[in-house]
Amino acid sequence: MSLIVQKYGGSSVGNVTRIKRVAKKIVAKKREGNQLVVVVSAMADTTDDLVSLAEEITQRPSERELDMLLATGEQVSVSLLAMAIHQEGEKAVSFTGPQVGIITDPFHTKARILDINTDRIREVLRRGNIVIVAGFQGKTEGGEITTFGRGGSDLTAVALAKALQAKVCEIYTDVDGIYTADPRICPSARKLDQVSYDEILELASMGAQVMHSRSIEVGKKFNVPIVVKHSVRNGKGTLITKENRKMEEVVVSGVALNQNEAKVTIFKVPDKPGVAAKIFKRIADAHINVDMIIQNKTETKSTDISFTVAKSALHRSLDVVRKAAREVGAQHVSCDQNIAKVSVVGVGMRSHSGVASKMFGALAKNRINIEMISTSEIKISCVVGGNRGKAAVRAIHKEFGLGK
Ligand code: ADP
Ligand code: ASP
Ligand code: MG
Numbered sequence: 001m002s003l004i005v006q007k008y009g010g011s012s013v014g015n016v017t018r019i020k021r022v023a024k025k026i027v028a029k030k031r032e033g034n035q036l037v038v039v040v041s042a043m044a045d046t047t048d049d050l051v052s053l054a055e056e057i058t059q060r061p062s063e064r065e066l067d068m069l070l071a072t073g074e075q076v077s078v079s080l081l082a083m084a085i086h087q088e089g090e091k092a093v094s095f096t097g098p099q100v101g102i103i104t105d106p107f108h109t110k111a112r113i114l115d116i117n118t119d120r121i122r123e124v125l126r127r128g129n130i131v132i133v134a135g136f137q138g139k140t141e142g143g144e145i146t147t148f149g150r151g152g153s154d155l156t157a158v159a160l161a162k163a164l165q166a167k168v169c170e171i172y173t174d175v176d177g178i179y180t181a182d183p184r185i186c187p188s189a190r191k192l193d194q195v196s197y198d199e200i201l202e203l204a205s206m207g208a209q210v211m212h213s214r215s216i217e218v219g220k221k222f223n224v225p226i227v228v229k230h231s232v233r234n235g236k237g238t239l240i241t242k243e244n245r246k247m248e249e250v251v252v253s254g255v256a257l258n259q260n261e262a263k264v265t266i267f268k269v270p271d272k273p274g275v276a277a278k279i280f281k282r283i284a285d286a287h288i289n290v291d292m293i294i295q296n297k298t299e300t301k302s303t304d305i306s307f308t309v310a311k312s313a314l315h316r317s318l319d320v321v322r323k324a325a326r327e328v329g330a331q332h333v334s335c336d337q338n339i340a341k342v343s344v345v346g347v348g349m350r351s352h353s354g355v356a357s358k359m360f361g362a363l364a365k366n367r368i369n370i371e372m373i374s375t376s377e378i379k380i381s382c383v384v385g386g387n388r389g390k391a392a393v394r395a396i397h398k399e400f401g402l403g404k
Contacts, residue, residue: 002167003125004029007039007135007157011174012231013077014044016084022172022231023084030090030130037121037131037164039157040081042073047150059315063108067137067147070109071096074134074153082132093124094132097156102138104146107287111146112214113138113155116163133160154215162222169224171211172231177238178203178210180402181255185390188403192253193236196243199253199345202379206343207258216240243347251348251355252400257393258341259386261291261308263371264317268302268331275328276305282324288313292341292374292383302331306372308383311337339371340389343381344396356380362399368392 006026013019030036041047050069054061078094085092101117121131135153138146148155154171161169178200179189195203197220204213210228219226219240229237247253269275276295283290293307309317318335325333349355359380363370368391372383384392397403 001033001035003035003037003164004168004170005037005039005157005161005164005166006170006172007153008041008081008231009153009171009173010041010044010046012172013040013081016080019043019077019080020084020087023081023088025231026081026130027085027088027090035125037125037133037160037166038081039133039135039153039160040074040077041135041153043077043080046073046076064144067108067111067145070147071134071137071145074136078132078134085130085132090130091128092130092132094134095120096134097137098139098143098145100131100133102156102159104138104140104148106140106142106144106146108144108146110149110287110289111138111140113148113159113218116159118160118163121160121164148214149212151209151212152214154212155218158215158218158224158226161224161226162218166224169219169226171226171228173210173228174231175210175228176230176233176235177228178208178240178254180253181393181397182208182210182257185257186255186394186397186403189397190402190404192238194239194241194244194247195253196247196347197240198243198378199247199347200240202343202345202376203254203256206256206345206379206381207260207341208254208256211240248348248351250346251352252344252346252402253348254345255393255397255400255402256343256345257389258343259389260311261339261341261383262311262314262335262337263306263308263339263383264314264321264333264335265304265306266321266325266330266333267304269305269325270329271297271301271303278328279305279321279324282320283317286316286320288317288320292372292381294372308339308341308372338386339383340386340392341381341383342389342392342396343379344400345379347378349378349380358399359396362395363392365399366391366395368395
């Protein structure tokens with residue numbers, strides 16, 4: 001008997017009809033002789049709606065209370081799915097993340113999993129049940145409810161697959177697998193049969209919403225086989241696996257777009273040692289993740305520093321940065337929410353040159369201005385104007401011949 005972990009995303013359980021359809025699929029898999037642990041996201045736009053409710057009250061909600069609120073979304077979908085499975089004549093029990101012993105660090109809204117005590121899941125499985133687990137949540141050692149960041153149900157699934165030593169972790173979603181670009185933005189995008197952990201990690205970190213980046217970190221570290229498939233249509237999907245030689249021959253495997261970041265600029269920062277360290281220490285102490293950073297020397301005695309953060313962290317970042325700017329004697333702070341970051345990713349970049357010039361050339365041809373640039377071994381990212389992001393993805397995708 002094999003143990004399989006499956007995960008169904010929000011749109012796959014978006015209404016009762018879909019929940020019933022997913023229940024049938026799960027039951028069929030169980031009747032093939034498998035043990036099943038199923039992770040579920042909140043129904044459709046539930047989490048967005050909960051966030052909006054909080055925003056109607058305050059732009060700076062307590063992160064503890066936000067976690068209390070957001071964790072409720074998944075409790076609705078897991079219980080309904082368990083009921084739908086009962087209707088199909090199988091035994092199923094639903095649990096919240098805290099109930100099944102998913103223990104995290106105390107950082108609300110971006111908690112990391114520290115440990116999973118699988119005793120309860122194993123016991124319930126042994127009694128012939130399908131186990132349904134609420135995605136994206138756990139609890140601290142002290143019993144506080146935490147969530148893992150938007151899209152974090154993927155992390156619950158991969159971490160459970162590792163902890164339970166499952167044969168495979170199947171991620172069911174609303175696309176047929178992982179594509180060379182978001183098919184909603186780039187209609188010519190091509191489905192990949194295989195992708196390496198490193199490539200999907202970069203694509204996900206750079207905004208390809210299809211997988212949560214930390215789920216891939218866990219998958220890579222423990223070599224968990226992950227398959228991404230459509231929740232209704234049959235097909236082989238995309239296998240996420242270790243890098244192999246065939247993959248290296250492909251220079252660029254995908255293009256990603258992130259429209260969820262904002263740029264913060266600190267003007268006229270005194271140009272002397274220790275100033276940047278002081279500013280970014282304040283940001284780090286507030287547990288805010290900074291993405292790209294650039295420094296521009298404008299005149300001899302000062303520089304401008306720009307960096308990007310998640311839009312959801314912008315208000316908190318501005319509070320911290322304005323204070324730090326005053327401390328170091330910088331002139332003023334501004335922000336720009338109208339930006340987009342477009343990235344090309346491919347393990348073949350390690351051994352091939354010319355990717356940057358080709359990418360910049362594609363943007364130039366389409367008269368798209370580059371505001372910031374950053375690179376890693378297998379990735380190049382450019383920040384462009386917010387209303388040019390999608391056009392940039394299509395232009396770059398075409399330039400690298402990634403389409404069908
Ligand atoms: P779920 O609710 O199942 O977790 P998500 O909305 O989080 O689904 O992720 C699936 C979506 O990710 C797709 O509908 C697609 O628009 C988007 N996406 C972005 N980049 C890619 C890509 N490279 N390949 C496939 N889908 C992508
Ligand atoms: N429901 C959460 C979200 O919308 C987690 C997830 O769907 O993975 O972000
Ligand atoms: Mg998702």
